[in-house]
Amino acid sequence: MIESFLRRAYYGWRAQRNRYRPPLEPLALPNHLTALSQGASKSSSAKTPSPAATLPSLFRQRSGAKDFFASPARFTRLVEQNLQERPHWVKRTLERANRDTEHGLDVYCRRVEPMSAQFPWGSIAPGVGEDAVYTYRPHRFAFAPQLALASWYDPVMTSRLNGILAAWVRFAQQDRAEVAYATKLVVTQRFLSLSWVWSCLSAKPADRLSDVDWENEALLLRILFSDARFLLRTMGQEFPNNHLLADWFIGWYIEFLFPEFLAPGESERDHENGWLVELERQIHTDGSSFEHSVHYHEFATELVCAYLLLQRRNGLKVADWVQDRAHRMLRLQADIHGNQGEPLALGDTTEDPVFPLDVGGAWSIGGNRELLRALFEPDLAPAPPGDPSVERAFWLLGGELCAPSDHTAEASRLSAYHQGGFYVLRDARHELIFRTGPAPGVPVCAGHMPANLLSVHLRVDDVCVVTDSGTGTYLLGTPKSEPAWRRYFLGPDSHNSLTIADHDPLEPITRSYRSSDLNCRVHLGKYAHRPDLSWIEGTVHSGNAYNGYTRGVIQIPGDYWIIYDDYPSTALQGNAWAAFQFPSGSEIAGALSSTVRAEFAGKRVWLSTSDGRSTSVLTGSRSPLGGWVSRGYGRFSPAPQLRYRVDRRHGAWVVCGQSEEGSAPGPPYQLVDLQTAEPALALKVVGSDVVDMLLVRTSPDIPNSSASVWGIDFDGELLHLRAFASGALSLRLVNATRVRAPSYELNLSVAARPADLIVDDTGGKPRILLGQAGEWGKLIWRGQRPHPS
Secondary structure, eight states, X not given: OHHHXXXXXXXXXXXXXXXXXXXXXXXXXHHHTHHHHHHXXXXXXXXXXXXXXXXXHHHHHOTTOOOOSSOHHHHHHHHHHHHHHOHHHHHHHHHHHHIIIIIOOEETTEEOSXXXXXXXXXXXXXXXXXXXXXXXXXXXXXXXXXXXXXXXXXXXXXXXXXXXXXXXXXHHTSTTOGGGGSOXXXXXXXXXXXXXXXXXXXXXXGGGOOHHHHHHHHHHHHHXXXXXXXXXXXXXXXXXTHHHHHHHHHHHHHHHHOGGGOOTTGGGSOHHHHHHHHHHHHBOTTSOBTTOOHHHHHHXXXXXXXXXXXXXHTTOOXXXXXXXXXXXXXXXXXHHHOSSSSOOOOSOOOSOOSSOOSSSOSOOHHHHHHHHHHHTOTTSOOOOTTOTTHHHHHHHTTTOOOOOOSSOOOOOSEEEETTTTEEEEEOSSEXXXXXXXXXXXXXXXXXXXXXXXXXXXXXXXXXXXXXXXXXXXXXXXXXXXXXXXXXXXXXXXXXXXXXXXXOOSSOOOOSSSOOSSOSEEEEEEEEEEOSSOEEEEEEEEESSTTTTOEEEEEEETTTEEEEEEEXXXXXXXXXXXXXXEOOTTOEEEOTTSSEEEEEETTEEEEEEOSOOTTEEEEESEETTEESEEOSSTTOXXXXXXXXXXXXXXXXXXXXXXXXXXXXXXXXXXXXXEEEEXXXXXXXXXXXXXXXXXXXXXXXXXXXXXXXXXXXXXXXXXXXXXXXXXXXXXXXXXXXXXXXXXXXXXXEEEOSSSOEEEEEEOTTSSOEEEESOGGGOSEEEETTBOOEEO
16 A cells, blocks of 8 residues: 555656646747748738737748648638538538537536536546546547537637637646646647647638637647647657557658747657658558557558548658558458448447547548548448548548449458458358457557457448447446446457456456557468358467367358357366357347347347357346446446357357348258267258258368268368258368268269369259369269269
8 A cells, every 4th residue: 555655656746747838828839930930921911900810820821831631722612512512511510519519528428518618627527437538538629620610600619619729728827737738649639630620720711710710720829839849849758559659640740731840850850750660560461450459440540541641632652561551451440340330349449539520429430431432442332421420531531532433342252351360251231250369470569459359240231230349448447336347348258259267368457458468369270261161260379278269250151150169178167158249229039049039220140059058148237247338438338148158168150140131030040960070070050941061170180080970971171061952962172182971972082182172963963163073083973973164
């Protein structure tokens, strides 16, 4: 206790000693800009209605200024264009501005006082367990861009914005206003937000401005200057994750757009190089991030897109690798989130975007999709017009959204991000997202990474029906009256994977954030992608109870997915389970049977296992803690979580999405038998008119070893034998040398090395669809020799 007191006292003394004293006095910036006033253009004849207009006028006329995302003249045209062509954007902007200034500002899960000249900047209460991010949030000024845009449509908003800016300046100049400069990330986000506000306001024609308009621009420049001085004084010293990435970016951004704010010597720092070095270090070549948080990946995606757009806008070259990285990052965002609906928030998240230029909040699913279309993939299907984040892309692109294409490209059936450990397997209406985990040999910064290794998620028509639990809070310490929320959402208990007693596959949770690096990786054991199937398998390699845990996903396109588990021995010692989390409001049927039906928002999914006797459903349970999702920071909602107790080495499920309209209401496929047939796992799946038998090798390769079950003898990696009610057969083999099944008159062997093969006789005549007949020494199929297609 004494040690804790001394530590708090020391950090309190250090914070007071290093407290930033913002140069917000009216003359601070003009004194700094003596050289600017001498070099500014003197040709302008625009009147300056008051002394408050002197500084903004100087900035409007400065020579050599870089172009923003849109020039002032273009910005004016876009505002006028939106009044005519997008009145719904104007309406919701005004509604958002009125809500923030009349009804209250949203601070994560709660609403506080309205934004006004009387806003209590220093007394926003922290969240549960003294969570300080609530206190910081208004100081990010995420509300300001919409308010500034609203001032174009309603002059009342100009006065409201003036009162807010002036009140914040007064507050930040007080002796005990540390929260205004609490962290560099908060100030970075404020600078980015207010730089856009300044660009928005400074685009208004000078001859139509009131004294209040000029004063708003002057206040903005004073805040931006003060923030720049704070940000530039300790460049490159932030924690080496997204904080450091944003730190170097904002250094480049200030130098690029507001070079007048730099002090002597600061222009000699290579901010751009620092930013690019950090981008290359933190973002893998496949576009995934070393933080393993989709929200912080989106944060980095916004930064790199802003860099790319500003460079292009000013006619500057961007390195090929940066463009490639930006493309892959946008593609990953599109693949993980789909085209609409709720985001799939894998990893820590808060609602704090880089450029809050829309009314929608943090996520920019449609906005990133439109950036992807405009910059790299014009034939991609556009975002739904109702997605508010499209407006964010609109302003970043300077209004240059990509026109709809006459040749919309189809999504690939499999999107793979091997380094980050994300795989998206699609069919016409469904997407299964398999989150394996960080690959061997890649750096990891795991502070915001949950224990979601080998987890699965399923979307039906872009609606998440098997979802992720979310974040809830960043703070580990909570009052005794509250559950251990941080440990629950960060640990394995809430995710769609394996939980072993009180163990964590990454590390024991003893503080709010994990260690930077972890001695835990997921090795890719199987990876096959063919027209007839996709197969991905990962194995956890760690120094804890999860070592050796293997999960695979097999997609039989258009029909179903198989999820199979090979559990480590530590999972068989009691109190281990596999789980599936459904959204809040889902309806669950058959929870204690072998086939469970889940429905959410009119979408349906079935999970079938061969034995449902050991299942349970938790919904909003506090003892044990389970059945909760967080769909926003600080929000905790009861939601059904299906748990299967682990009592044998293997587990497996057949997952089916919603059938076509008008089809039978029951599950199209069910898993009816699961057997261990060393060295393989054997699964029998029954559909309305077919019986599927699958043999999946799960043990390490043993020379000449084979699996024997149901009268089938097989020595390869994977067998899928489908028997139709008509008597027809189809067969898929992966990396095999032989298969024998006398009851099906089946006897195949390969002459040389193991090979893949697809044989089908559903058309009445056996055909080889994959493989070469000549490489098989003995090939018997119902007494006939198949010949190439």
